[in-house]
Amino acid sequence: MNGELRELRQSEIYEYIKGRSLTTIQNISEALRISQSTVRRDLKKLEEERKIVSFHGGVSAQVGDDPFPERKVRHPKEKEAVGVRAAQLVGPGELLYIGGGSSAYAFASALARRTDLKDVTVITAAMNIGNCFLENPGFQVIVPGGVLRTFDESMTSQMTIDGLSAFNFRRAFLGVQGLTVERGYTLPTIQLAELKKAVIAHTEQVVLLCDHTKIGLVGSYNICPAARIDTVVTDKKSAEADERKKIARAGVEFIDA
Structure with a gap:
């Protein structure tokens, strides 16, 4: 008993x-x-x-790596708002990396609806992200080769990482599984961690996309310190969180959707 x-x-x-x-x-x-x-x-x-x-x-x-369809339906209104707000940051002629995940998908969907942009190049290792831009001629999409994970329609193999080394990104828009001031930006699997480290190494500005529930969580694998993050686009529910205030003091800009 x-x-x-x-x-x-x-x-x-x-x-x-x-x-x-x-x-x-x-x-x-x-x-x-x-x-x-x-x-x-x-x-x-x-x-x-x-x-x-x-x-x-x-x-x-602890953060888990749940299937994409399950993540997509969690906090959908917040993620849609984050995606729309982040899409406003992009200008014509940019070379961007867009990561996988539900918040990144919301961002890609909103960005693809912008008909005022021209000559934007999107590099992504997620097939569902790339598919968002098929009907907008203002975007060129490049998907590096690799082993496709049906789990979330993304590629995380060494072949993918090698392909990404050819680019120098103006900005990378990445999903988040965990973000704290002490552990920084974290993810649940080593494959995702190695991929995101490679992206950040070739990126001028790092923009994280997340709903308020991800701030304060910790994943199993460290990507980078909080101070390496330039901007976090999130929903307004995170505004009063103590952990957010600590992250902001590390020099991270927060944009509320």
Whole structure:
């Protein structure tokens, strides 16, 4: 019975963390009326199970790599707003990289609707992103070769990374799985991490696209420090988040959709 109660308590703690992106032992203890020593023991177990990530100043839910159709329907209004606002940043003649993911897809869809742009070149490793521009002659789309993942219609192989080395991007618009001031920009898989590192190495300005739930989360693999990010386009619900304020103090510009 004690084991069942312990599992129930740990499940309750995990659900609390998931609902708040970034929190503290004290917050968990006070909200769930559990002693801080018990919370620490339960957090250790949850971290061993790779459900959470703890670090100085807080604890966050671990980020997973869910299928694209599942991510696309989460917070759709926020993602659409982010996409429309980010699309306004693009000017004629730009050479852009657009990453994969649901927020990037919303951005690509909004950008493809702009008929005032000419001579914009989009490089992407995601087939569904490239398909957004098929009916707009103002865009040239380049998709580097590689192994296609049916999971999310993207390519992350070494062949893809080698192909990206031929470009110097004006800006890269990238999706986010986790962003904190301490761990920076993070992603859930090593394949995605290596690809995004290669993109950032060839990019003048890095623009992250995300809804408010991603700020404060931590993925398994580090991409770059928060200070390397130039701009984050997100929805207004993140405006009062403490973690956002910390990231902004690292020199990151936030644009609210």
